[in-house]
Amino acid sequence: MxxxxxxxxxxxxxxxxxxxxxxxxxxxxxxxxxxxxxxxxxxxxxxxxxxxxxxxxxxxxxxxxxxxxxxxxxxxxxxxxxxxxxxxxxxxxxxxxxxxxxxxxxxxxxxxxxxxxxxxxxxxxxxxxxxxxxxxxxxTAPGTSLVSSFFVMAIPDCDYGANGVLLFSDCGLNENPNAEQLSDIAISSAHTMKNLLGITPVVAMLSYSSYGSAKSEMTEKVVKATALAKQKAPELEIDGELQVDAALVERTAKLKAPGSTVAGRANVLIFPDLNTGNIGYKLVERLGKAQAYGPITQGLxxxxxxxxxxxxxxxxxxxxxxxxxxxxx
Incomplete structure (x- = not known):
């Protein structure tokens, strides 16, 4: 099915x-x-x-x-x-x-x-x-400070995510979230994955760097957002900063993020800004022939x-x- x-x-x-x-x-x-x-x-x-x-x-x-x-x-x-x-x-x-x-x-x-x-x-x-x-x-919903969006990506013949199903966020709403906002997006997306799809969320905070392989203001935002998300929701599996191949591919994960429980098995991908999120989902939709359902709103x-x-x-x-x-x- x-x-x-x-x-x-x-x-x-x-x-x-x-x-x-x-x-x-x-x-x-x-x-x-x-x-x-x-x-x-x-x-x-x-x-x-x-x-x-x-x-x-x-x-x-x-x-x-x-x-x-x-x-x-x-x-x-x-x-x-x-x-x-x-x-x-x-x-x-x-x-x-x-x-x-x-x-x-x-x-x-x-x-x-x-x-x-x-x-x-x-x-x-x-x-x-x-x-x-x-x-x-x-x-907004009680206890929620930020409305964000996500796409459910259903990718045919794909071993990544949950049998080819992944949740991408935020790809349609928040242009350049700060670290606090990015952590909220990650937590909301994890709850969406569990409550809407019935899938245990494994959340990767994406960057062009994995575990400090590069350092800049952009990567540090993701590092800080990851720490905040873990602090706010310690029960969730969230890790970063991770490059997308380290988030999805087990072999690459062992090289780039050894010891990470998320790397190599992520099914929720959190993009650092709207540029990367919007480009990412459209590439997967067009080149990977995925069905992209969204943008679907969370937080209202x-x-x-x-x-x-x-x-x-x-x-x-x-x-x-x-x-x-x-x-x-």
Whole structure:
């Protein structure tokens, strides 16, 4: 059974309600039709109903709920609740009503008020346009100071990670995290690997250096982040700084990081900045022919996920399943 087949199987066990506000995009429409048919979630589209149906054409939406944000009988209640949330920041009721005509904001309020369990956007919108309303409305989870993102990489015919499944973070959100932030990303990613995928996390803090083979401000950030992560979460297997070959390849690990319990067997890779993370996941996706599921968000109080604008319909189906499982947890 492939990784995504396992995710779909878990999603079906306890159907959750997942909102997709980019409701006139053909990839989204194709994906929600398929997800509904497979029973992965109770799928909701928000937008203007006439526009959605016109864009869908022959795509079967008979099992998908469509909410017209302009006609919904909940729009006023959502507007009032949003106003209360943001009035200390200068929000007016008139502005709240205007924003609730936006399918993304409407969907976020559905999740906030527990009329839905999660939301997926980003096929059309930028990350900022997805996460801004998420941070305004959903906010961060208790005890979490940083929202970050990850990709689940499912690599065919691969012996590394957990039978070819690895978690990469942060590849889509935090541009240049400091050591404290990087340690938080590592801990969040370890918990995600365990809670979402059911895999015991083995976390490598990546660098161009292994165990002091080079020294610079960049490598020292990773060294400090590793120490902080170990201090905050001593129960987790976390080590660094490690080059990626030392993190993954047992033979190389023995040469570059002797004595490390993580080197040679890592399944969670923490990148030092967004440059390396974004480049790394796209190289593995394109050259390694991997399925890349994400960027998936961690650290928010509810599951809100940001798609890559280059995603395919099948990728969105996978993220629907993953979001549903996050909501189950």
């Amino acid at each position: 492939t990784f995504i087949e396992q995710m779909k199987r878990k999603a079906k066990l306890n159907q959750k309600t997942i909102v997709l506000p980019e409701s006139t995009d053909l990839r989204v429409l194709t994906a929600v039709s398929e997800a509904a048919k497979e029973g992965l979630a109770k799928v909701v589209l928000t937008g203007r109903k006439a526009e959605i149906l016109q864009a869908a054409g022959d795509i079967d939406l008979s099992q998908v709920t469509i909410i017209d944000v302009a006609e919904s009988d909940k729009r006023e209640a959502y507007s009032q609740a949003f106003y209360e949330l943001r009035k200390s920041k200068g929000m007016t009721i008139e502005k709240a009503r205007e924003l609730l005509l936006d399918p993304v904001y409407f969907g976020m309020m559905m999740v906030k008020l527990e009329d839905a369990d999660g939301l997926i956007s980003g096929a059309v919108h930028s990350t900022a346009d997805t996460l801004r309303p998420a941070l305004q409305i959903i906010k 109080a509810k599951p809100i996920n940001d798609l890559s604008r280059g995603c395919k319909a099948e990728d969105i189906v996978g993220v629907i399943a993953i979001t549903a499982i996050q909501a189950q947890a």
